Amino acid sequence: MNRKPAYSRSVTEQEWAWTFLGLALLFGSFVRILPGLLTGFPINDGGMFAVMMRDLRENNFLLPAFTTYNLSEIPYAYPPLGFYIGAFVESLGVFGLDALIYLPMAFTVVTIPSFYLLAHELTGSRPHAALAAVFFALAPGNYIWLLMGGGLTRALGMALMTLSFAFVHRALREMNWRTTFLAGLFCALTVLSHPQSALLTFTGCAVFWFFGGRSRIGTILAFVIAMVALLLSSPWWGSVAANHGFGVFLSAGQSGDLGASLSTLLGNLFSRQTILPFSTVFWLLGLGWAVFARRFDLLVWGFLPYLVDQRSAPIATSLLYPILAAYGFLDVLPALINLVRSRKWNVIPEASLFNTHALAMGMLGIAFYLFIECVFHAQIIRTVSLTPNAIEAMVWARENTPAESSFLILTGREDVMTDPVQEWFPALAERHSETTLQGLEWTLKDEFVNRWAQLGNLQSCRDADCIRARVREMDLEFTHLLVDASKLSPGMFLSEGYEILFDNGRYVVLK
Known part of the structure; x- marks a missing residue:
């Protein structure tokens, strides 16, 4: 059949x-x-x-x-x-x-x-x-x-x-x-x-x-x-x-x-x-x-x-x-x-x-x-978001520092254009950041790329002398520091006359 x-x-x-x-x-x-x-x-x-x-x-x-x-x-x-x-x-x-x-x-x-x-x-x-x-x-x-x-x-x-x-x-x-x-x-x-x-x-x-x-x-x-x-x-x-x-x-x-x-x-x-x-x-x-x-x-x-x-x-x-x-x-x-x-x-x-x-x-x-x-x-992908510790530090800065304060942010991340702390600080803290590059492409003209490199060099510093030299080179003016304590020891700034205003174990604000 x-x-x-x-x-x-x-x-x-x-x-x-x-x-x-x-x-x-x-x-x-x-x-x-x-x-x-x-x-x-x-x-x-x-x-x-x-x-x-x-x-x-x-x-x-x-x-x-x-x-x-x-x-x-x-x-x-x-x-x-x-x-x-x-x-x-x-x-x-x-x-x-x-x-x-x-x-x-x-x-x-x-x-x-x-x-x-x-x-x-x-x-x-x-x-x-x-x-x-x-x-x-x-x-x-x-x-x-x-x-x-x-x-x-x-x-x-x-x-x-x-x-x-x-x-x-x-x-x-x-x-x-x-x-x-x-x-x-x-x-x-x-x-x-x-x-x-x-x-x-x-x-x-x-x-x-x-x-x-x-x-x-x-x-x-x-x-x-x-x-x-x-x-x-x-x-x-x-x-x-x-x-x-x-x-x-x-x-x-x-x-x-x-x-x-x-x-x-x-x-x-x-x-x-x-x-x-x-x-x-x-x-x-x-x-x-x-x-x-x-x-x-x-x-x-x-x-x-x-x-x-x-x-x-x-x-x-x-x-x-x-x-x-x-x-x-x-x-x-x-x-x-x-x-x-x-x-x-x-x-x-x-x-x-x-x-x-x-x-x-x-x-x-x-x-x-x-x-x-x-x-x-x-x-x-989800790990590159701003951390709760970073948000806490920014909110503290908004609520506890004068509106005219200017911050130097040291996170140790050399590409400042991809650093969420650098970009989000002015938005959440509502304070000026000397190290934030976003937006300056509209004002710095051909100096933008040079400024980018200089800020990267600053973030690569691991001691106070290097930071001081880079700050002087760029003529940065600031009243406060925001430091990522996992990359830099806040103690190095105490000998420079700074005092700790805020510390949540990861981020430290100094003046």
Whole structure:
């Protein structure tokens, strides 16, 4: 008796794509939400933004000329869209400082579907875009900085930048006026969100025009996109220019690293974000494919920022690498396997790939592994929040020192721009800090990088003589010290005539 064959059917392209996109959204959202739920305070930075949101509310949502942050007459020149959203949410009474936990979290989740739209536009393939979304969503380096308090603007800028890229590319491809105006709108919103995102958007859109829009109509559409973006963002930059001149933007532009560095690019290219470097292997395979397929538009779009601003360049490659990884997995890997088996190089048709059990199971296994790694990273991310001891010291300083007090903060952390104590002190203590660098990119011009290095040298000191010399070099004036006792012994200052006013076992305030 003949048995009937078991029923089977082929997996369609749409089913394959939706499965992996669903995994990207589900797993990616979970690992972005988890760190914020594990901490009761904004992750790492965001102190300056907390004050700027308060300034906006107290000025009836009109842009003030200066922010009260650190009592330093810092121009209120930062792109304000994130502050408006945060200040509005705070005004509802739902969140206080928690807005700097939940808004970055929400914006970071939004980057996943916005990246999928971009990947679909650049690849023209839903399966490639869905797989790229998996690699993007489950790469810790792609979202750690976005989840921090400063992600109020960073994550918002990232989400809007990816949408800008997608719509600009589509506008130049379809030569469509409706898409052109949408592209201009998203570009304007990006400009209003984050300065680095704005710079990357300009660079990326120029690349898209160069490779796909140099016709007469393409050039006209590109010009219209630029004009719409400038016009819609003009209430902000026009107000800032009227109050402070355009020089304030030039000052902020000099705070990055504008030098080209091949070593930095190579270090980024061969970096690994997980113990088993699946993503790195696949994007390197995809890089070879991109060269072979002459997708120089992708490569220039992703790598050109390393010649413009190294500080923001990794943001561009965080968008490029997942797309290359998708090509590496779906195009190069099956061809390599076929080459080993049959000694022939054949690119496997997509319809066959979707129904290759081993390939699908392998990708599912990789996705689960990347998800587990991201969960472990969530435990690490939460450790960079401000500690209760630090918050206690700052609150004490606010309640027990004169308003005109000026503090020298010594934490022993040499990169002062990533030190949460340095940034949050002016926000929570409401006192001036001589060692806080945030905001000075708008005022110090080309001296900003030098000041950054000098403050790092100060934090590296471990004795009173070194500290005294560094303070004299920078001509710092202060009335109080805030010292991290785990890095420096407060006793060294007692012989200098200081007295301890506050000590909670970790942080010490001296005068």
